[in-house]
Amino acid sequence: xxxxxxxxxxxxxxxxxxxxxxxxxxxxxxxxxxxxxxxxxxxxxxxxxxxxxxxxxxxxxxxxxxxxxxxxxxxxxxxxxxxxxxxxxxxxxxxxxxxxxxxxxxxxxxxxxxxxxxxxxxxxxxxxxxxxxxxxxxxxxxxxxxxxxxxxxxxxxxxxxxxxxxxxxxxxxxxxxxxxxxxxxxxxxxxxxxxxxxxxxxxxxxxxxxxxxxxxxxxxxxxxxxxxxxxxxxxxxxxxxxxxxxxxxxxxxxxxxxxxxxxxxxxxxxxxxxxxxxxxxxxxxxxxxxxxxxxxxxxxxxxxxxxxxxxxxxxxxxxxxxxxxxxxxxxxxxxxxxxxxxxxxxxxxxxxxxxxxxxxxxxxxxxxxxxxxxxxxxxxxxxxxxxxxxxxxxxxxxxxxxxxxxxxxxxxxxxxxxxxxxxxxxxxxxxxxxxxxxxxxxxxxxxxxxxxxxxxxxx
Amino acid sequence: xxxxxxxxxxxxxxxxxxxxxxxxxxxxxxxxxxxxxxxxxxxxxxxxxxxxxxxxxxxxxxxxxxxxxxxxxxxxxxxxxxxxxxxxxxxxxxxxxxxxxxxxxxxxxxxxxxxxxxxxxxxxxxxxxxxxxxxxxxxxxxxxxxxxxxxxxxxxxxxxxxxxxxxxxxxxxxxxxxxxxxxxxxxxxxxxxxxxxxxxxxxxxxxxxxxxxxxxxxxxxxxxxxxxxxxxxxxxxxxxxxxxxxxxxxxxxxxxxxxxxxxxxxxxxxxxxxxxxxxxxxxxxxxxxxxxxxxxxxxxxxxxxxxxxxxxxxxxxxxxxxxxxxxxxxxxxxxxxxxxxxxxxxxxxxxxxxxxxxxxxxxxxxxxxxxxxxxxxxxxxxxxxxxxxxxxxxxxxxxxxxxxxxxxxxxxxxxxxxxxxxxxxxxxxxxxxxxxxxxxxxxxxxxxxxxxxxxxxxxxxxxxxxxxxxxxxxxxxxxxxxxxxxxxxxxxx
Numbered sequence: 001x002x003x004x005x006x007x008x009x010x011x012x013x014x015x016x017x018x019x020x021x022x023x024x025x026x027x028x029x030x031x032x033x034x035x036x037x038x039x040x041x042x043x044x045x046x047x048x049x050x051x052x053x054x055x056x057x058x059x060x061x062x063x064x065x066x067x068x069x070x071x072x073x074x075x076x077x078x079x080x081x082x083x084x085x086x087x088x089x090x091x092x093x094x095x096x097x098x099x100x101x102x103x104x105x106x107x108x109x110x111x112x113x114x115x116x117x118x119x120x121x122x123x124x125x126x127x128x129x130x131x132x133x134x135x136x137x138x139x140x141x142x143x144x145x146x147x148x149x150x151x152x153x154x155x156x157x158x159x160x161x162x163x164x165x166x167x168x169x170x171x172x173x174x175x176x177x178x179x180x181x182x183x184x185x186x187x188x189x190x191x192x193x194x195x196x197x198x199x200x201x202x203x204x205x206x207x208x209x210x211x212x213x214x215x216x217x218x219x220x221x222x223x224x225x226x227x228x229x230x231x232x233x234x235x236x237x238x239x240x241x242x243x244x245x246x247x248x249x250x251x252x253x254x255x256x257x258x259x260x261x262x263x264x265x266x267x268x269x270x271x272x273x274x275x276x277x278x279x280x281x282x283x284x285x286x287x288x289x290x291x292x293x294x295x296x297x298x299x300x301x302x303x304x305x306x307x308x309x310x311x312x313x314x315x316x317x318x319x320x321x322x323x324x325x326x327x328x329x330x331x332x333x334x335x336x337x338x339x340x341x342x343x344x345x346x347x348x349x350x351x352x353x354x355x356x357x358x359x360x361x362x363x364x365x366x367x368x369x370x371x372x373x374x375x376x377x378x379x380x381x382x383x384x385x386x387x388x389x390x391x392x393x394x395x396x397x398x399x400x401x402x403x404x405x406x407x408x409x410x411x412x413x414x415x416x417x418x419x420x421x422x423x424x425x426x427x428x429x430x431x432x433x434x435x436x437x438x439x440x441x442x443x444x445x446x447x448x449x450x451x452x453x454x455x456x457x458x459x
Numbered sequence: 460x461x462x463x464x465x466x467x468x469x470x471x472x473x474x475x476x477x478x479x480x481x482x483x484x485x486x487x488x489x490x491x492x493x494x495x496x497x498x499x500x501x502x503x504x505x506x507x508x509x510x511x512x513x514x515x516x517x518x519x520x521x522x523x524x525x526x527x528x529x530x531x532x533x534x535x536x537x538x539x540x541x542x543x544x545x546x547x548x549x550x551x552x553x554x555x556x557x558x559x560x561x562x563x564x565x566x567x568x569x570x571x572x573x574x575x576x577x578x579x580x581x582x583x584x585x586x587x588x589x590x591x592x593x594x595x596x597x598x599x600x601x602x603x604x605x606x607x608x609x610x611x612x613x614x615x616x617x618x619x620x621x622x623x624x625x626x627x628x629x630x631x632x633x634x635x636x637x638x639x640x641x642x643x644x645x646x647x648x649x650x651x652x653x654x655x656x657x658x659x660x661x662x663x664x665x666x667x668x669x670x671x672x673x674x675x676x677x678x679x680x681x682x683x684x685x686x687x688x689x690x691x692x693x694x695x696x697x698x699x700x701x702x703x704x705x706x707x708x709x710x711x712x713x714x715x716x717x718x719x720x721x722x723x724x725x726x727x728x729x730x731x732x733x734x735x736x737x738x739x740x741x742x743x744x745x746x747x748x749x750x751x752x753x754x755x756x757x758x759x760x761x762x763x764x765x766x767x768x769x770x771x772x773x774x775x776x777x778x779x780x781x782x783x784x785x786x787x788x789x790x791x792x793x794x795x796x797x798x799x800x801x802x803x804x805x806x807x808x809x810x811x812x813x814x815x816x817x818x819x820x821x822x823x824x825x826x827x828x829x830x831x832x833x834x835x836x837x838x839x840x841x842x843x844x845x846x847x848x849x850x851x852x853x854x855x856x857x858x859x860x861x862x863x864x865x866x867x868x869x870x871x872x873x874x875x876x877x878x879x880x881x882x883x884x885x886x887x888x889x890x891x892x893x894x895x896x897x898x899x900x901x902x903x904x905x906x907x908x909x910x911x912x913x914x915x916x917x918x919x920x921x922x923x924x925x926x927x928x929x930x931x932x933x934x935x936x937x938x939x940x941x942x943x944x945x946x947x948x949x950x951x952x
Contacts, residue, residue: 030766183691222702226695233691237679241617248679251672252695259702266706268712269807277720277807282773283802284724328723328771369723373715375708 023196027137030144031107045095054109056080057139061113062120064135065261066268068310070201072135073223073260077113079230079253081106081139082189083246085147086182086235088154091242096155099147106143110136127141134200138193146189153181181235182363186228194220211307218246219310226256271317278321286327286334289351291415296320298411299404302449306403316404319370319382323408324351326366326383350416351387359387382408390443406443410434410450413442427454463581474639478566478588485562549590550629552673554612555597555681565594583610589639597632601625610673613682622675629671634660670801676824696936717764724771731767734851737899741765741847742840744891745884745896749843755811762812762840763847766819769799793828815840819848822879842881846872846888849880854900862901865892 013318043050060077067073085102087095114136138419198216202209230253278292294326299320303313327334334353351359367384370376385405391397417430431451463471545568553561569587604624605611612621641656648655663824673692680688721735748758770778773795777788784792800817803809818832818841825833839843853868863871869889875881892898 047886056640098572112845176687179684179688222698225698229691229695233688234682236688238686240683241679244617244622248672248676251669251676252699255699256695256702259699259706262708263702263706264710265807266713270709270716272805272807274715274716276803277716279802279805280720280768280771283769283798297791325720325723329726369719372719372722373712375712375715454666 002197005129008057013277018316020121023138023141023200026108027140030103031140031245034100034103034107037098040102041100043101044097045090045101046093049090049093049095050084050101050105051245052246054086054105054112057084057109058113058116059108059218060257061110061135061139062117063257063261064117064132065264066203067219067223067259067260067264068267068314072198074131075134075223075227075253075257075260076250077110077139078142079188079227079234080246081143081251082146082186082228082231083234084187085143085189086150086231087238088158088235089239091239095238096264099144101150102147102151103140103144107136110139131241138196141196142189142193145192147184149180149188150185153185154178173290175236179232181236182232183228186232187260190220190224190228191217194224205301205304208307212308223244223260227251229253259390268353274321275320280322281327282329284333285323288331289417290420292321292324294415294420295323295408295411298414298450298453302407302411302446303404303450304406305453306445308403312404315376315378316407317383318376319379319386319404320408320411322370322379323366323383323386323412324362325369326362326364326412327351328369329362352413353415356387362445363387381405386412389441390438391440403443407446410442410446413437414450414454430454464646467643469864470639470642470646471581471588472941474588474592477585478591480687481562482566485559508801544826545590546629546632546670547673547677549594550597550625550632550671550685551677551681553594553601553628554625554674554678557599558595558602561594562591563590568835585639585643586620589636592639593635597628600825601628625675626668626671629667629674633667655799674920715761717761721764721768724768730768733899734855735764735767737851737855738766738844738847741850741888741898742843744896745843745847745887748887748890748894749883758809758812759840759843761809762815762844765799765803765812766844766848767795767799768802769795769797769816772798772801797829811838814838815844817841820842823881824878827879837881842884843887846880846884850888850898852897865898865900871883 005155039398051207057077057080060080062075064072064074084105085099089095114132116250184387195213195218198213199209199222201216202212205212228248230251231250233249234245237249241248270279275293275296278296280288281292282289296317300313300317303316303413308316334350336350336353351362354362363384367380370383371380373380382402382404386408387431388405390401390406390407390409414430414434415435418426421427431447431454434447438447498512518942539849549561549565549568552564556564566587569583571586572583603625608620608624610618610621610624614627618762637656637659640660641652644650644659645652660811673696676692677689680692718736725732730907731789739760740763740798741758743756746759751759777784777923779790780788796817796819800813803813803816806813815838817832818838820828821830821832821835822845823834823842825831827837850868850872853871854862854865869892872880872885872888876885
C-alpha cells in the first residue's frame with residue numbers, strides 16, 4: 001500500500017463514503033433494473049460469450065493498479081467491460097443484446113473480481129482489505145454510459161443497412177463509420193468515468209472542481225488511450241476473429257497494465273526512498289522525530305484543497321519531506337527553546353527558532369543539495385523559497401513565490417509549534433499565532449485551509 | 460569498404476545484388492503476383508488497383524514510424540526490451556499485399572535509412588538488402604503454406620493454424636535476418652558463424668510474439684476498417700513508450716536523490732568524502748565478476764551508496780576523535796549498521812540491500828558486529844560490501860595513515876581471507892582489477908599522514924587493521940588482536 005493511500009485514509013474517510021453515495025445509489029439502481037430486465041428477457045448472443053467477458057472483467061479487476069494521488073486503475077477490466085458494450089457481432093453469432101445485458105456482465109465481473117481479490121488478500125495477509133466499492137461503481141456506470149450511447153445507434157445503423165457486416169468472403173460496408181461510432185461511444189464513456197472520479201475526489205479532498213477535473217483528464221489520458229483502443233479493436237475484430245480478437249487485441253491494454261503497474265511501483269519506491277532519507281536529519285539528531293512526515297502530510301492535504309495538480313502535488317510532498325535537509329550542514333543541531341516568553345517549549349531542530357537570515361541560509365543549502373540531483377529542480381525551487389514571507393511588510397506580493405513554498409512555510413511553522421502533540425489547546429494557540437502572521441508572513445489562504453484541517457475533529 | 464575482408468565484401472555484393480533482383484522482380488510482377496495469390500486463396504487479398512494504393516500507404520506508414528522513433532526500446536529491469544516498428548509493418552505488408560508488395564515496402568525502409576546520419580553507406584545498403592531478402596523468404600514461406608492449407612488470416616474463421624503460420628513466418632524472417640547479420644559479423648571478426656547467430660537470435664527473439672501479434676493487428680485493422688484505424692494500434696505503443704520513459708526518469712531521480720543526499724551526509728566527515736560512491740562502484744565490480752543479475756546489481760548499488768548512512772547517528776565527536784576510543788565510544792561506532800538499517804527500513808523492495816547494510820561489518824570468523832554471524836550465515840551483499848568497504852578504506856588517505864597502494868591493499872585482503880573476508884569476494888575483486896578496472900584511489904603516501912601534521916580525525920573502522928582491533932574489542936575474544944593492526948602503524952593498536 002502506498003503512502004498516498006495511507007494518508008488519504010487518515011484524513012477524511014467518513015466524508016469519502018458520503019460523497020460517493022449518489023453514484024453508488026445510481027449504479028445500484030441501474031444494476032437492479034438491468035438484472036430484472038435480463039432475467040425477464042434472457043441472455044442474448046450466447047451465454048458462453050457473456051460468461052467469458054464476465055470472467056475477463058473479474059480477472060482484470062483483481063489486478064488493480066494504485067497510481068499516484070489516490071488514483072486506481074484496472075485497465076484490463078475496463079477494456080473488457082467497454083468491449084462487451086461495443087460488440088455487435090462475435091464470429092457468426094450476432095450480439096443483439098441491449099444496454100441491460102452489458103451492464104449486468106460488467107457488474108457481475110466487477111463484483112466477482114473485487115470479492116475474489118478481497119478473499120485472496122485475506123487469505124494472504126490475514127487481514128481483509130476493503131472491497132473498494134467505488135471501483136465497482138465506476139465499472140458499472142462507465143459500461144452503462146458506453147452501452148447507452150452505442151447500442152441504440154448501432155442497432156439503428158444495422159437495421160437501416162448503413163453498416164453491413166461482411167459474412168465469409170464479403171467485405172464490411174462502412175466499417176470505418178462503425179469504428180468511428182464505437183470510438184466516440186468509448187471516449188464518451190471514459191470521459192464520464194473521469195468526471196465521476198473527479199467529482200468524487202473533489203468532494204473528498206475539498207479540492208476545487210475545475211482544477212480537479214482538468215488534472216484528472218490529463219492524468220487519465222495515458223491509461224485511457226490504450227484501454228479505449230483495446231476495447232474498440234476487440235469489438236471491431238470480433239466478427240472475423242471471434243475469440244482470437246480477445247487474445248490478440250488485448251495486447252495494448254496488457255502492455256499498459258504491465259507498464260503502469262511498473263510505473264506505480266517505481267514511483268512508490270521513489271517516494272519511500274525520499275521518505276526514508278528525509279529521516280537522516282532525525283537520525284543525526286537535527287530534527288524532531290516524524291517532523292518531516294507530519295509536515296509532508298499537512299502540506300499534501302493543504303495542496304489538495306488548494307487545487308494543485310498531481311505533478312505539483314508530487315513536488316510539494318517531496319519538498320516537504322526534504323525541507324530540512326539543509327540542516328545537515330550545521331555542526332550542531334538547533335537547540336530547543338521558546339520563541340517568545342511564556343510560549344510552550346519547542347524541541348530542537350525547529351527552524352522558526354532561528355534568525356531569518358539563518359533560515360534563508362539553511363533553505364538555500366538544502367536547495368543546493370536537492371538541485372544536485374539534477375532531476376528535482378522543481379523540488380529544489382520550492383525548498384529554496386520555503387522561508388520567504390508571503391508579503392514582506394511594506395512590500396508587494398512576489399508572483400514568482402511558489403504556492404508550494406508558501407504551503408510548506410505554514411505547515412512547517414505549525415508543526416514546529418505543535419509537534420506531535422494532540423492537545424487541542426496547543427493546536428488552537430498555534431493556529432492563532434499563524435493567523436497573526438497571515439497576510440504578511442504567511443499566505444492567508446493557506447492558513448485558512450490549515451486551520452480547517454487542524455480543527456480537532458468531533459467524534 | 461576497401462578495408463573489409465574479401466568474404467565480407469562478397470557477402471555485401473551478394474546481398475545487394477539479390478535484393479536488387481528481387482526488387483526488379485517485384486516491380487514487374489506486382490499486380491500479377493498478388494492477384495494470383497488472392498485468386499488461389501479465393502478471398503482476402505486486395506484487387507490490383509487497390510494494391511497500389513495500399514502500398515503507397517504502407518510506404519508512408521514505414522516512413523512515419525521509422526522517423527518517429529527508429530527503434531522503440533522499452534527499458535525493463537532485464538535490459539532493453541525492443542519492439543521495433545518496422546518488423547510489424549513488414550509483416551502486415553506481406554499479409555496484406557503479398558510477397559511483391561512486401562518487397563517494395565521493405566525497399567522503402569532503405570529510403571528512410573538514407574536520412575539517418577550515423578550509419579555508413581555500406582551498412583545501409585547491406586541492412587536494407589537483408590531486410591528485402593528476409594521479407595521475401597518469410598512471405599514466400601507464408602503464402603506457400605497458406606495456399607496449400609487454405610489458411611486465410613483475414614477470413615471469419617481465424618484459426619490456430621493461421622496464428623501459428625504467422626508466428627512461423629515471422630520466426631523465419633527473424634532467423635534469416637539474423638543469419639546475414641551473423642555472417643557479416645563473423646566474416647569481419649573471424650568468430651564462429653553459428654555462435655554469432657545464436658547470440659544475435661537470443662537478443663532479438665524475445666519480442667517475436669509481440670511483433671507477430673502487432674503485425675497481425677495492423678493487417679486486420681487495415682483490411683477490415685481502414686488505414687486510419689491503424690492509429691488505434693500504434694497509439695498505445697507510443698503511450699507505453701512514454702510510460703517507460705517516465706519509469707526511467709523516476710529511476711534516475713531515485714538514484715540521483717540518493718547520491719545527493721549521501722553527499723550531503725558525507726560533508727560531515729572530510730575523510731570519508733566520496734566513500735559511499737566508491738564502495739558502490741567497487742561492490743558493482745565484485746557483483747559483475749560474480750555475474751549477479753541486473754535486479755540484484757541495482758540493489759547492490761543502493762547498498763553500496765547507503766552502507767554507512769548510519770554513521771550520521773554516531774556522535775561526530777566519536778567519529779573524528781583522535782587516538783584511542785573507550786568502550787562506550789566503540790559501542791557507538793558499532794551501532795552504525797543498525798542505525799543505517801533503521802534509515803532504509805522504510806524503503807520498499809530493498810530487502811537484499813537492507814540485509815547488506817545491517818551485516819556489512821560481520822566477519823567470516825564470527826568476530827564482527829552487530830550479530831557476530833559466521834561464514835555463510837552472512838548475507839551475500841554484506842560479504843561483498845565488507846570487501847569493497849575495506850578496499851576503498853585502505854586505498855584512501857586516513858588521518859592516522861597515508862593511502863596504501865592497490866597492491867598493498869590486495870595483500871591485506873589476501874591476508875585476511877577466511878578470517879575477515881569471504882575468499883570468493885576477494886577473488887572477485889581481484890578478478891575485476893585483473894580485467895582492467897581502475898579504482899579511484901588517493902595518491903599513495905609512504906609516511907603516515909599523522910606525522911605530517913594534518914589533524915588526526917580518528918579511526919576508520921572500515922579499515923581492516925582498525926576493524927581487527929574493533930573485532931578484538933569484543934569482550935570474549937581478547938586473544939584475537941590481529942598482527943596487521945600493529946604492522947600498519949594504526950593509532951589504536
